[in-house]
Amino acid sequence: MKRLVYCIIVLVAAACAGPKFDPAATADATQAQVSHVEPLSWWTGMKTPLQLLINGENISDYDVTIEGGKGVKVTQIHKADSPNYVFADVEVSANAAPGTYYIVFTKDGQSFKYAYQIEERAAGSAERESFTAADMIYLIMPDRFANGDPSNDSTDDTAEKADRTRLGGRHGGDIQGVIDHLDYIAELGATAIWATPFLEDNARRGSYHGYAASDYYKIDPRFGTNDLYKEYVQKAHEKGIKIIMDIVTNHCGSEHWWMKDLPFEDWVHQFPSYTGTNGKFSTHMDPNASKRDLNHHESGWFSRGMPDMNLNNPYMLKYFQQLGIWWIEFSGLDGFRVDTYPYNEKQPMADWCAAIVNEYPNFNIVGECWTGNIPQLAYWQGGNANNDGFDSHLPSIMDFPLHDAIRSGLSGQAGRGQGGRGGSISRVYDILANDFIYHDLSKMLIFPGNHDTDRIGDVVGKSAAKQKIAMAMMATMRGIPQIFAGDEMMFVSKDPRSGHPGLRVDFPGGWPGDECDWFTAEGRKEMTVNTAGEEVEKGQAADLFDYTSRLFQWRKDKEVIHSGKTLHFISRGNNYGYFRYNDTDAVFVFVNASQEPVNVPWSTYAEIAEGLKDGKDVITGEPVTITDETAVAPETVLVVEFKR
Ligand SMILES: [Ca+2]
Ligand SMILES: [Ca+2]
8 A cells, every 4th residue: 555655656746847857867667766856946046055855765775966067966965764755955056057957866886866957046036025015915715716727626636526516615716717817806906916825735625725735846736737826926927916825834734745654753743642732822922831731732733634843843944944935936926924823833933934034035924823912913023022032033914903803893793882982993993002012014914804704794794885994994004905805895605604615705707607707897787696695786796896996006006005104093983083194195084984974073183184285085086175074974984195
């Protein structure tokens, strides 16, 4: 059985993208000696040292050298616990020429070779820009976005087959589907895409989300190929859209090829019996936390199908540092989103971030640190003044406290008096009052919902008016806005009882034969039912899309939003007024979340409002003058730009 599995791995490895065996240089009888060499290739002129993971039956019996040119050599070989692995430190000197090199394996006077590409690094690669507060990020779950290639919905070499009748099944969306709709994403005003993982996830069920990788160097064949991923990045760049890759260092999938034969016993965390994480990432900074609780938090498994990586193993840490750099360099990435960030061992993960930024000084990385607790969230942003001296080197964090406040502020429940002082939207005021604690507000990722939380459309009770308020706040608050695909048209869960699978609805128009196509203006105008199949006002999708698009197209060149300061006033009567401003411009936002029309209380805002001129309503384009009669309708937001 083991032999059979091994042969399958060899066949799969030979079929996937990356360096191939060179038939001329390799004796047939020994081809099967190497099944994995990772990273798949490398480049000249990199700062990051190269350490190859080499996997093959009894490969540790061989001496390993490199030939094929000057300036590339093996400097040290490290054996692992398993005889089927070696780790080879490779020096790529400053004068090394790009080209095909050969890794030479020698034993008892016999040798065989494995072709390995050292490519020329693209000009300006290290200096690449990344995503910033000037961007708007569009979050896509590829399996649910668009099926651009129905021929890959199921493949022979992956376990789970397509089944659109199951909410939690694979639905067939893919990379081609995203490429096909880049114009739609650009039309919305998004300038970056964060797609949930494209890497191979060969879990038997639930593989559509991609968070249980079975091969870190291979795009899932149901999504496409490594080369198609690269094409996706290039085509997005042509449309002015940056690409952020979702990367998971905390856990792999139990179907990962190395789980059958781990290089080291401590490659993943193992317990006498299954031990799940306790999820208490406060143990990382809590001065009163026990070692036991911290250990169970960072070493316990995220789920039974997700083995927990040991980043304290130095080979593992190097593996992941190179992995990140390989995907950036190979495909031309603009940023990373790191899953379950605080579930990693914190110091190795800080070293991981530092290694990426060392190679690419402008590179932005946002970590999923999912907590509504502000001090615990702030702890994870690089440069934060932590009492224990810890610096995560993680540039961006996700603003879950703001997410929670906007949602409770706009939800029907909070509107019935749970908002505390001044009304429910005051929760947003109270959360922003804590901004003193964060190291860099411009790098906070702000969002009204994502693929893991209830659809904002459901949270606001399917109120298009409240949905617009959420979008306007995203377009005007500090930080980097992120919108989950479909929220621009108020997608709602197909079945709220089903949790994640229900809210991750297919995008109408993304599948051949779909009755309506919301990717087109015509399709949106004809829309009469929502994603739950409920009748709604005809054209609601068009109205919401146009509103969101207008705001984010406008935001693109508004430095006052990207880098301006915030001035806000105590929220009263379920209204909230705030300004974004710099030396030359001001943007005023008035959220009227109440059921009554309200006149803007300009005199309250005198310290900034006096002297503002050339007011223009950002949505309607109408002039706005500061008078006592600036009325804002119930459940409406006013956005006005001024000159100072
Ligand atoms: Ca497909
Ligand atoms: Ca962990």
